[in-house]
Amino acid sequence: MSSTLWLMVPYIxxxxxxxxHLWRYRTDQFGWTTRSSQIYESRLLRLGSPLFHFGMLGVIGGHVLGVLIPQSWTDAIGISEHLYHVVAVSAGSVAGLAVIAGITILLYxxxxxxxxxxxxxxxxxxxYILLAAALITGLLNTVGSNLLWGTYNYRETVSPWFRSLFTLHPHPDLMVGTPWTFQAHGLIVLSLIAFWPYTRLVHMFSAPIGYLVRPYVVYRAKPNKSADKTRYARAWETPAIPRR
Known part of the structure; x- marks a missing residue:
């Protein structure tokens, strides 16, 4: 593929x-949601959703380590190329299979x-089509390039190319000679990134992280007992209990 493609498409x-995302936030805040369908069916959702979301955490973590962190950094702390690929294949395969199992259940x-x-x-x-295609080609790269048709060190080509996009000194020529599976995965992921703001995937940026540290909400206190004012300082006021 032409180096111009790997220069223009990423920035687009x-x-x-x-x-x-800016447009969506300004014009469609009420639509900024997962549009949950749990009310319609919950059994399959309870099975597929955790597999998909926890698997995605592993997939994202693997991409941060493999694409955003330079190989020289891992070499400096004693992680050899062989050890890196062993971890990448084992952990990446588990995470990838979990995500694919999860999205299969959700699609079903x-x-x-x-x-x-x-x-x-x-x-x-x-x-869903773009996401499934990205997952399948990604797993194919993880397993295929390390087990099926020989090892390919993408950290010498794909990773430097991707990082160079953010330094505004792009090197699109690095992607020209990469295997077609890596090129297909790259184009599919870029298409998903471009399409992201117009889908339910925007809910990733509105995860209720604050729920982890917010105080309890007091709906009803026990009779003749007042709530701990220090503990519930930021929660709702304790409702008054009528006396009979």
Whole structure:
């Protein structure tokens, strides 16, 4: 593929990602949600959603280590190339299989549960296709390039190319000679990044992290007992209990 492609497409995708989120936030705050369908069906959701989300944490962590952190850094702390690939294949395969199992269950649920299927928009369908394609090609790269057709050190080509985009000194020529599976994965991921703001994936930026540290909400106190004012200083006021 032409080096121009690996220069223009990433910046188009990043521009769409940033401006799209700003536009979405200003014009569609009520639509900034997962549009949860748990009310329609919960059994398959309880199985597929944790597999998908916890698997994605592993996938994202692997990409941070493999793409954003230079190879020289891992070499400096004594992680050899062989050890890195062993960890990448084992951990990446587990995380990748968990994500694919999770998204398979979620897609099956959307296709077979009538109410969930009717609540699925056109953008949702396109998003699922891109996401599934990115996961499949990513797992193919992790397993295939290390076990099936020989080891390929993407940290010497793909990783420097991706990091160079953020330093505004891009090196698109690094991607020209990479295996087609890595090129396909890169283009699919860039397409997903560009399409991200217009899908339910925006909910990633509104995760309720504050719930981890917020105080309890007191709905009803025990009779003849007042709530701990220090503990519940930021919570709702304790409701008065009528005496009989």
């Amino acid at each position: 995708a990043f521009t769409s990602f940033v401006l799209g 649920r959307r296709l077979t549960v009538s109410a969930v299927r009717q609540a699925t928009t056109t953008n949702d369908k396109a998003m």
